[in-house]
Amino acid sequence: MEKLYFKTRAFGPFVLSLQDIKPHLLVPNLSEAELVKSVREISAKFTVKRDHINDYVREEKMVSAYASFYLPTNIPKLHFLLSKLSEEVLEDLIHRPLIDSGCGPGTFSLGWSLLFEKVPPEIVAIDSSRLMLDQAERILQGFFPKINLKTTQKFNEKKSNSVLLFGHSINEMGIHKAQDQIMMIDPEYVLWIEPGTSDLFKDLIKLRENLLESYEILYPCPSSAKCPSQWCHQVLRTSHNLEIERLSQLVSLDRKTLPINTAVFKRKRIANKSLNNAVITRYIKETKFSFEYEVCFLENGQNKNVSIEIYKKQLSKDAEKFFKNSDVGERIEFEVEKVIGEKLRVLLK
Ligand SMILES: C[S@@+](CC[C@H](N)C(=O)[O-])C[C@H]1O[C@@H](n2cnc3c(N)ncnc32)[C@H](O)[C@@H]1O
Missing domain, CATH: 3.40.50.150 (Vaccinia Virus protein VP39)
Known part of the structure; x- marks a missing residue:
């Protein structure tokens, strides 16, 4: 050392x-x-x-x-x-x-x-x-x-x-x-x-x-x-x-x-960095840098609703277009990158 x-x-x-x-x-x-x-x-x-x-x-x-x-x-x-x-x-x-x-x-x-x-x-x-x-x-x-x-x-x-x-x-x-x-x-x-x-x-x-x-x-x-x-x-x-x-x-x-x-x-270290399967349940907003949704996913054997933030920087042009037009009910897979209060910033897989 x-x-x-x-x-x-x-x-x-x-x-x-x-x-x-x-x-x-x-x-x-x-x-x-x-x-x-x-x-x-x-x-x-x-x-x-x-x-x-x-x-x-x-x-x-x-x-x-x-x-x-x-x-x-x-x-x-x-x-x-x-x-x-x-x-x-x-x-x-x-x-x-x-x-x-x-x-x-x-x-x-x-x-x-x-x-x-x-x-x-x-x-x-x-x-x-x-x-x-x-x-x-x-x-x-x-x-x-x-x-x-x-x-x-x-x-x-x-x-x-x-x-x-x-x-x-x-x-x-x-x-x-x-x-x-x-x-x-x-x-x-x-x-x-x-x-x-x-x-x-x-x-x-x-x-x-x-x-x-x-x-x-x-x-x-x-x-x-x-x-x-x-x-x-x-x-x-x-x-x-x-x-x-x-x-x-x-x-x-x-x-x-x-x-x-x-x-x-x-x-902070995120305790659970495993991959999550979720369904988009509500569109919240689009900002210059991100999309925000409410999603439903399984955690500890229970379905749970949380708000997620998807940074546009990680998205290809096609993926960004997809989120601009997406409806509720879409399936996504993500990893939690950061916990911001009640919201999760996620990385899509
Ligand atoms: C008191 S000096 C500190 C310099 C050095 N860090 C030190 O501790 O000796 C503050 C510095 O912050 C810079 N500064 C003030 N507002 C800023 C801003 N919005 N973005 C970047 N630098 C800024 C000033 O130009 C100045 O050089």
Whole structure:
């Protein structure tokens, strides 16, 4: 078995210096004064000027300042989260494609590769800002020239074997977009590392509830039962490289005590994946992506009515035409792919 970084060394802070990042910045020659001014502006957008939260991603100088200060001080949050997972889960994560949603300058794709001391077989870095993606490419290819990296502003593909990670991005895109992305990609794991504010917690708890229809939670909750908390978060205490600590003093931002909300979900295993014979008993609706029916099938010796969802992606043109015109009473055979509340998403055989 491969040795993992955080298992082979003491659980301490992961230290990345400004000098490590500087050669890969879009603007590599920012003076300390420029850096301080830019980081102050970015920080104000994250806190008091939240209407302008997306502005910093549109200027090369600001993107470089973000990468200089937030990238090295955010990576310890990933270190913290991974260190809470079992060896079995880590072993599983390391071999999967990583989708870094709202990747910014590539913070957590870099962190992932450094912490595991191995790049994932594939990284899909998604960000609505092309400049951030350019910055992520430079940094990731700078550290790992052979990396299998795709950068994109939109990703509308299913990738069921992947790990989908949100890093301070649900905070910007909102839970609805995040949930749409999860539904579309349908990953094996969902991880988030988000600010530990009480406002965001109110949204994240809703996303948690929705995810629990198809996923179980591995961290931080002891079970997938309802959350009793008004404001659950973790507080990470860490330290950084001296140059970065000096920078955080100059910008008056504490990056040693970091309130975060982190979570790890894994897709629920379907207990009964056997083939089911069913009869369509009712047409429910057709959406852009799917057909929905009520079907009757035999389960544990009893006939049972359930709603099923058939994704169009799996259908040939002829099969799609068939479902567009089908009547009730048709026979189908399916395997359950996913349980979504009372509904089953199925694969036709
Ligand atoms: C605070 S940065 C986080 C960057 C990086 N993940 C990190 O943790 O350091 C948030 C990123 O989310 C991106 N973002 C915001 N809304 C988005 C959306 N709807 N789709 C994709 N990316 C988005 C922004 O462009 C920005 O780069």
